[in-house]
Amino acid sequence: MRALVWITLLGAILMYSSCKEDTDEIAPSVSITEPQDGQTVTMPDTIIVSARVEDDKQIEFINFGLVDINLNSIGQRISVGNISNPKEFSSTLEIIDLDIEDGTHYLEVFASDGTNDEREFIEMNIIAIPREYQGIVFLESISNDQTIKFIDTGGQVIDLTSSIEGDAIFSISSRLNSLRVFNSDANSLTSIQINSGLIQWEVLSVLQGLENAIDIQNDPFSRSTRILTDDSRIINYDKFGMIAGQVEFNSEWIPITMLVEESEIWLASFTPSGYRVSKLFKSTGFELDHFTLPDRPILLQRLNNDELIVIDEEGGVRILNSSVGGQFGISVVDSGDINSLLVNDGVAYFISSTSLYRYVTGAIQASIIHTGTEITGLTYDSVNQRLIIADSGSLEFYILNPLQNVGNVNIGGEIISPMTLFNK
Known part of the structure; x- marks a missing residue:
């Protein structure tokens, strides 16, 4: 019996010793030889990436690409093939992604032996592709005939849709160079490439039963x-026309409009207790916070990090402080006729009848532009710092400091919902 115990104990010791010998606690070593640390890259560009990877046992995989200062992968990611140990490689990396911004980034080479991982970084200074003005997308209405069009920087007008029957709401994505149109009669969502007018995809039967679309917005964050x-x-x-999810909110709320942000959606609605602007968690629809308003909100924009600006149907302007929960209201001269709102660098511009107003730091400035004819839309060219007003069949271009009309383009029909397109 004693011999059996010793044999069992000896076997356990040998097994433990064998397992310990097989344990891999050493990560691969990674050495980047090209490009040089601190190199500046002006986009778009293609760089050579050269490195050596070695491990005491084996190498399972290697990949490389750019990461931002928070070490989030951005742009192209390349996997290295024909793995050997050691492995020396030299490959190309295209730095062309429009999401890459100016400033410090890192080239990361990642290697794993299946148990242990190793990352090596070198710093790179990226000069990004500059933002460029591409033109204006708008809906033209002539005797109830509605067509969505695009006018480019050379003045060429492209019909993006044929005549639309019924109601249509639309949004644009500069990053994807696409127009998304929801047609209520056809119950369809269509994606159209703006520069060419070609249909990218179309989804039928978007809504169910008697359900109606209230608002459509591009989500630049996803x-x-x-x-x-x-x-x-x-x-x-999603960008391919596939349902990427949905959220549901309180069925007693009658929705009016929304504002899509990075992590939240602000929803304006009418509820049994009155008008409400709710801060919803983007992925679930859970209400994180809300404001109660005296009048029906129709327009909603982010003013700065702490404040939202809300326009109601009576022409009132309210500032909601999303960080502390306070709010205050401001009167407008021509109440009840505001149809457009935009914000640029913390300054809000909105249209009331035939006039353009500006809100700056707690006060509305008197009408800064008075056209004498009805203004039907408003957008902004942040590259050339021009305010663009849709006015009685034409697009009027203004610089603001000093205020000056710098040109116009005659379209012909009534212009509705102009939107500025950029390359990113």
């Missing part, structure tokens, strides 16, 4: 399109 419905839903379609 490159998707979100549709607000009157059936207490916000549907999310």
Whole structure:
């Protein structure tokens, strides 16, 4: 019996010793030889990446690419093939992604032996592709005949849709160079390449039963399109036209409009307790905070990090402080006729009848532009710092400091919902 115990103990010791010998606690070593640390790259560009990877046992995989200062992968990611140990490689990396911004980034080479991982970084200074003005997308209405069009920098007008029957709401994505149109009669969502007018994809039967679309917005943070419905839903379609999810909110709320942000969606609605602007968690629809308003909100924009600006149907302007929960209201001269709102660098511009107003630091400045004819839309060219007003069949271009009309383009029909397109 004693011999059996010793044999069992000896076997356990040998097994433990064998397992310990097989344990791999050493990560691969990675050495980047090209490019040089601190190199500056002016986009778009292609660089050579050279490195040596070695491990005491084996190498399972190697990949490389750019990461931002928070070490989030951005742009192209390349996997290295024909793995050997050691492995020396030299390959190309295209730095062309429009999401890459100016400033410090890092080239990362990642290697793993299946148990242990190793990352090596070198710093790179990126000069990004500059933002460029591409033109204006708008809806033209002539005797109830509606067509969405695009006018480019050379003045060429492209019909992006044929005549639209019924109601249509639309949004654009500069990053994807695409127009997303929801047609209520056809119950369809269509993606159109703006520069060419070609249809990229179309989704039929978007809504269910008697459900109606209230608002449509591009989500630049996920490159998707979100549709607000009157059936207490916000549907999310990805850039390929596939449903990427939806959130539901309180069925007693009657939705009016929304504002899509990085992590939240602000929803304006009418509820049994009155008008409400709710801060919803983007992925679930859970209400994180809300404001109660005296009048029906119709326009909603982010003013700065702490404040939202809300326009109601009576022409009132309210500032909601999203960080501390306070709010205050401001009167407008021509109440009840505001149809457009935009914000640029913390300054809000909005249209009331035939006039353009500006809100700056707690006060509305008297009408800064008075056209004498009805203004039907408003957008902004942040590259050339021009305010663009749709006025009685034409697009009027203004610089603001000093205020001066610098040109116009005659379209012909009534211009509705002009939107500025950029390359990113």
